[in-house]
Amino acid sequence: DVKVTQSSRYLVKRTGEKVFLECVQDMDHENMFWYRQDPGLGLRLIYFSYDVKMKEKGDIPEGYSVSREKKERFSLILESASTNQTSMYLCASSLSEPFIRLNTEAFFGQGTRLTVV
C-alpha cells in the first residue's frame, strides 16, 4: 500500500519557535509538496520539490523554507513560528511525468494540525 507519512498529527508550538514538519513517502516519487489548508481558503501550495535538493516556491512561501536531502523525505520548516501559521499542513507526493502528464495523482499524508500560541 502506498504511503505518505507525516511525523505528527497534532503540534502545539510557541511563537518564535523554529518548527520542523517531516514527511516521508515510500513510493519512490520524484515530486513532493507542502500545502496548507485553512477554512474558506482551500489548499494553498507552500513549496514543492521535483528532485533531491530541488525546490520551487508555491503561492505562499513567506515564512517557510523546505529541505529535501533524500528522495523519500521532504521537510517543511517554519523559521520563526507565528500565530498566523496556525493551520492544517498537508504533505503530498506524485510521480514525475514531465512530458506525458497522464498519471499525476497526488498521494497525501494524514495532515498535521499545527497550533502556534
Added chain:
Amino acid sequence: SQQGEEDPQALSIQEGENATMNCSYKTSINNLQWYRQNSGRGLVHLILIRSNEREKHSGRLRVTLDTSKKSSSLLITASRAADTASYFCATDPNSNSGYALNFGKGTSLLVTP
C-alpha cells in the same frame, strides 16, 4: 495558484439521493482530478479524467469534463452517510512550470440517513 472553483460550497442531501458537484477552472489542463477529504484527515484521490476524455466512471462516481467550458462535474449516485466529506477538484495545468496540482476550495457534502 488556485484555479479550481467548486460549486456549491455546501450540499446537504438524504441517503439514496444523487449528489452533483461542479468545478470550473481557468487555464488549459493536462488532466483534472477529484479528491475526497474526511474531516481532519488528508485527501484521498478519487478519479482522474484526462483532457481528451469527456466522461469517466468509477463505481458510484461519474465525472464529466468539458474543456470548451473549462468545467467538470462529479456525480455521486445513491449516496450514503459514509459519503459525507469535502470534495475537491484539482487541475494539472498544461504548463512547463512545475508539477503542482491546483486545488479548489472544495464542496462540503452532508448525507443524512
